Amino acid sequence: FFFGFAMLSSSHTMYRTIDSTPTSTGGWTWAQSLLAASGVCICMGVAFLAGEALGASSQSQMYALTSQVASAPSVVLGTTVQRGPGAYVQRTQVATSALEATNQFAAVQPLAGNSYMQAPATGVSFPLLASLLAIPAAVVAAVATLKRRETPSVAMFAATSSAPASYTEHTFPELKNDRLLRAVRGEPVDRIPVWVMRQAGRYLPEYRDFMKTKEFFAVCKNPKQVAEITLQPIDRYDLDGSIIFSDILVIPQAMGMAVKLMPEVGPVFDEPVPDKAAWEKLQDKIIAENGLTAEPGMTAAQKTELLVANAPKLVSPSLDYVYAAITETRTQLDGRVPLLGFCGAPLTLFVYMVEGQGTRTFTKTAQLIHSDPETAHQMLLVLAHMCAHYLAGQVRAGAQCLQVFDSYAGGLSPQVWMDFSLPYMNLIADIIKDKFPEMPMIGFAKDAHYALDVLSESKYDVIALDSSLDLGKCHQMMQAKGKAIQGNFDPTTLYAPPDKIREIVGSTLKAAYGDKVPTKYIGNMGHGMSPDHDPEHLRAFIDAIHAHGQK
Secondary structure (H helix, E strand, C coil): CHHHHHHHCCCCCEECCCCCCEEECCCCCHHHHHHHHHHHHHHHHHHHHHHHHHCCCCHHHHHHHHHHHHHCCCCCCCCCCCECCEEEEEEEEECCCCCCEEEEEEEECCCCCCCCCCCCCCCCCHHHHHHHHHHHHHHHHHHHHHHHHHCCCHHHHHHCCCCCCCCCCCCCCCCCCCHHHHHHHCCCCCCCCECCCCCCCCCCHHHHHHHCCCCHHHHHCCHHHHHHHHHHHHHHCCCCCEECCCCCCHHHHHCCCCEEEECCCEEEECCCCCCHHHHHHHHHHHHHHCCCCCCCCCCHHHHHHHHHHCHHHHHCCCCHHHHHHHHHHHHHHCCCCCEEEEEECHHHHHHHHHHCECCCCCHHHHHHHHHCHHHHHHHHHHHHHHHHHHHHHHHHHCCCEEEEEECCHHHCCHHHHHHHCHHHHHHHHHHHHHHCCCCCEEEEECCCHHHHHHHCCCCCCEEECCCCCCHHHHHHHHHHCCCEEEEEECHHHHHCCHHHHHHHHHHHHHHHHCCCCCCCEEEEECCCCCCCCCHHHHHHHHHHHHHCCCC
16 A cells, blocks of 8 residues: 555656756655555554454454465555566655655565465454455545645646746736746746737738728827737737737837838838938937937047936837836736737847838948948947836836847848847846846847857847747757747748648647647747738647647
């Protein structure tokens, strides 16, 4: 019966207290196992003492009965598993460290075929033998029932986790689906969490209907309208994360730059900043509009220092509408999924400001970087500090995870990215982690495969991958560095029929993770949704990711 209790405790999973990763299929603690075994022993001891009190009146009858039982080939006493020449029962041995446990096996020698149990000299009655066998068996059954009740089902993973830190003074509904946040922390999940970039946008008919008579940036400044649009894909799909509806270019707008969203072109700036003279003009405008004081004769470098020192004033109150939208949206989400905040990486914002719009050639960007790197670094430094304080405001407003989008990371050479993007992405992460140590952060450097090694050393918790990278290899690499990954299905996959989408997603995940639900992985695409994507094809994509590892 003692070994029976050991077997009962062998199927529960234990987790490290630091990272909550599975370390053993052993179950109960030593105290629980000892208590169970002690209960059996006590019951047996009581039964034997009772037998002693009854005397030896039925000694000869009991001896005969015991001999018959012992000689029967179908009865084995003292063990519960018989495998060939030896019996092996799994047990749990708790290591001296409270953080580790390992499975070991205890060998139990089988009884010889002609073995029998000799009766005690004082004798035991037949009812007493029945009690001796029945009482421990009842205890085993009772403990097994309790174990079934206390063992968490896989479905409970989505609703239970270590409590994340809260950095907001607002009160929000309790989070019901925390799979995405669990994945960031490396905790087990019952299915792969998934969200997609640009999941609220023009591919949705409800979005197009809503925006028919509205201007894009005007909607971004209306918290209730932002909340309605942000929830559109949450209402339609079984997603595990929501991202606030906004735009990366609100930062240049906060600097006083006018930008319009032009049909078939995208965002266009009235006055780009292609050179030092344009930058100094913009510096003076920012200083004046924010009530700062520039001493006579200040250089561009000194004005940059002034702007950096006053970065919080540059993003608030000018971007308070984003913070209000985050608070409103998280309230309306009602805890259904976590809410992500975001910003553009400094280099990506820099490209838009210098070029005046999106680009494929990076002509003006390359000219400024190579001919006047000092001015480029001044602009990037101000942008980085503004981004960091902007994200900090989002956290205080209720954002539960942050992503930094470097959409133009791969537009120039690897060395340009290392010199003009990486330091400023790291600066943002350093500032955020200093203020909010446990705030999950996702870093996304699109088309910059060469960035993986250096990003793995950064303070970003999750490295988002573009579609050019091998999912399984990147997952192994980043897990070794303690990082999670996100991505990285090709958005063009959604142009395939739904059955083909399910096939591609299933085979890709199987190649990367086998049949298991991985930890430290968030399903997504290598970039965002396109306006001509079929909404039902996205549903097939989401469902296929959720189906992986399910039985």
